[in-house]
Amino acid sequence: MPRNRLFDVFNYVVITAVALICTLPMLLILIVSFTEEKVIQNNGYQFFPETFSFDAYNLLLFGNTPLYQSYFISIVVTVLGTAVAVVITGMAGYTISTRHLKYRNQLAVFFFITMVFNPGIVPWYLVSTGMGLQNTIWALIIPTLLFNPFNLFLVRNYMKEIPDSLTEAARIDGANDIYIAFRIFFPLSLPVLATITLFYGIAYWNNWFNAIMLVDKANLYPLQYLLFKLNSEISMIQQMQSMMDVSTSAVLPSESVKMATAILTIGPIVLFYPFLQKYFIKGLLIGSVKG
């Protein structure tokens, strides 16, 4: 069927084009981060610059740079926050999926209401500042991110399918629910726990809302917020150079430093992407089919 073949060619061309549209902009940023500043100033951003240079990375990695501090903050916040969030969500998921509990449905409604009705950022801000979180690392960990009812319902939907018969023996032996949750249910729920680990992890890593609302101390800036600030405040880049040997570069590599910072922010996501994608798609499908 010649017409079908024509369609197939068209199809491959269109999808390849879409995939390119999704990749090329990031490739552009990558290339700009390696472009010599003078070349950028003369020719703008290009896919094929005349000369490459490591100036930007040199400055970011060895200058008087806030990058390490921000990386440190982002990693601490992401790891700590995600770990606590997954445990809290897993435990609550166990409770509201356990059939013999009389009040599990009322509890589920209690959580569900907050998904539908959201008082907005002003009460959120007043409660967060009221708790004294402002300008502490907890401001980046606790508000909004530490628990998400959507993830709770993902866990519940998964745990509901675990048959009671698996826990009967343990119950007869006198095991309590905490033991059953941690030793029997959690190991059986690893796929969904991996999925929510990923959801929480990405939310923490990419969050800058908490920082813009609750943090003004530069040593608490997470990476994304550093990146946000960098775009408008060139003084930050000048400061990085202040400690450097002046002869290293005559022009302040401000454009390439911005792009290099963006690339370094994406770094961990690219590294984890194969894992991310697998569990992300799984979670998306559990969520969209049942929740």
Next chain:
Amino acid sequence: MNEPKKKKGLLNELRNNFSAYVLVIPAALYTLIFGYITMPYMLIAFQKFNYRTGIFGSEWIGLDNFRFFFSSSRAWQITFNTLKLNFLFIVVGTLVALALAILFNELRSRWFSKVTQSTILFPHFLSWVVVSYIIYSIFSTEYGLANRMLDTIGLDRINWYASPEYWTAILVSSNVWKDVGISLVIYLAAITGIDGSYYEAGQIDGANRWQLVRHITLPLLMPTVIILSMLSLGKIMYGSFDMIYAIVKDNGLLYPTTDVIDTYVFRSLRNIGNPAQAMAIGLYQAVVGFILVWGSNKLVRRINPDNALF
């Protein structure tokens, strides 16, 4: 006599399943604080709020905060922008995702399908700050790709960051660019779930590829489309602060087409420092948002009860 019996039931239940209820405490406490204790603070919309004296010690001023907001011309502009942008995000996003899902379904090479799907999903994992850099690299007046292309074809450069008329399109495209992968994955899964015998029957009747798509795939995808759209509709009054503030920041030149309720609330709260006024706008946002969701759910229910959310 009913009351005490019930109470005893509650206590008994808690005592018998103590360890199970202990497990829910952290999440419940968290939800209580951030989901419920936040609620009374909505009342400051009717106050002249003072940080020092708090919600109990502030003066009640009725609807003054609302009056202030609605008497400015900005109220209608930001409401319009919020609805316009979200509506376009939903419609354009759905159409592109559906089109792609149908094209992907026709692919024979699984390898090609997998690799391209991963590529299209990837931007979803970027933060809006990173995306704002990408937009900047394309539309920056001095160095951006767009102006360089205009140079090469001999047209005048455009000062993008001072021309609000382009930004509806730019924001919609970047939203689709970032998030189309998700809907694509969901639609593709829904298509895979369609019973193959429908297609066999269609082929026997002599339907061509397009007719199979038109009369089998699309109608069977409609429930998924409606559910996803309804879920996005729930956020139609909420303007994705993350996205718009990362891209536009405090660039007042672009406000006419890009400023939304969320960014306006943010500025009243953080830059101007008036939480009561910000709350008044937030309350208006919540109420209109709720009415829209409730209304559209009712509409969907009337057309097809199975597709309603609640």
